[in-house]
Amino acid sequence: MAHVIEKAPTGRAKCRGCGGKIAALELRFGERLPNPFADGEMTHWFHLDCAAFKRPAPFLEALAATSERLLDAERLESEARRGVAHRRLPRIAGAERSPSGRAQCRSCREPIAKDDWRIALVFYEDGRFAPSGYVHVRCSRAYFETADILPRLQRFAPDLRDEHLKEIEQELGPSAPE
Numbered sequence: 697m698a699h700v701i702e703k704a705p706t707g708r709a710k711c712r713g714c715g716g717k718i719a720a721l722e723l724r725f726g727e728r729l730p731n732p733f734a735d736g737e738m739t740h741w742f743h744l745d746c747a748a749f750k751r752p753a754p755f756l757e758a759l760a761a762t763s764e765r766l767l768d769a770e771r772l773e774s775e776a777r778r779g780v781a782h783r784r785l786p787r788i789a790g791a792e793r794s795p796s797g798r799a800q801c802r803s804c805r806e807p808i809a810k811d812d813w814r815i816a817l818v819f820y821e822d823g824r825f826a827p828s829g830y831v832h833v834r835c836s837r838a839y840f841e842t843a844d845i846l847p848r849l850q851r852f853a854p855d856l857r858d859e860h861l862k863e864i865e866q867e868l869g870p871s872a873p874e
């Protein structure tokens with residue numbers, strides 16, 4: 697079966713991208729995968745935003761095929777296309793101040809100091825997102841090939857406040873054309 701965009705019939709499914717509930721009647725993305733435990737397929741459900749950010753290629757397939765009307769199809773498509781073009785972008789899983797000085801930045805290889813802003817990374821394999829380390833916020837351009845990542849950080853770190861976002865924006869530096 698093909699990947700799908702459909703209205704959630706109930707509010708029971710959880711999003712694989714953020715762990716949150718998908719509300720009843722909200723449009724959701726379903727990624728079809730081979731079922732490792734039985735014949736046939738299983739479906740992993742995502743919020744549309746989480747799918748565009750974290751599973752861009754299958755999301756674009758479903759978007760091209762769907763007959764549902766999405767309110768912000770253009771924005772979602774453009775974010776998903778950026779995630780295909782810059783293949784590390786879908787690894788973004790949030791931002792936080794480092795609680796310790798133990799992690800090493802996967803971009804510059806320097807330690808991430810306690811209280812430095814860092815971005816959490818996940819690696820997708822066999823239908824799962826596995827935690828896969830951190831990069832300094834200030835290393836974003838070097839690591840992701842773009843610093844235009846604020847919508848992703850907000851999506852996966854919804855507790856960030858305005859003053860946090862300002863600090864993060866400063867570390868990201870000016871947006872440059874890609």
Ligand SMILES: [Zn+2]
Pocket residue numbers: 711712713714715716742743746
């Ligand atoms: Zn989600």
Ligand SMILES: [Zn+2]
Pocket residue numbers: 801802803804805806831832834835
């Ligand atoms: Zn770094």
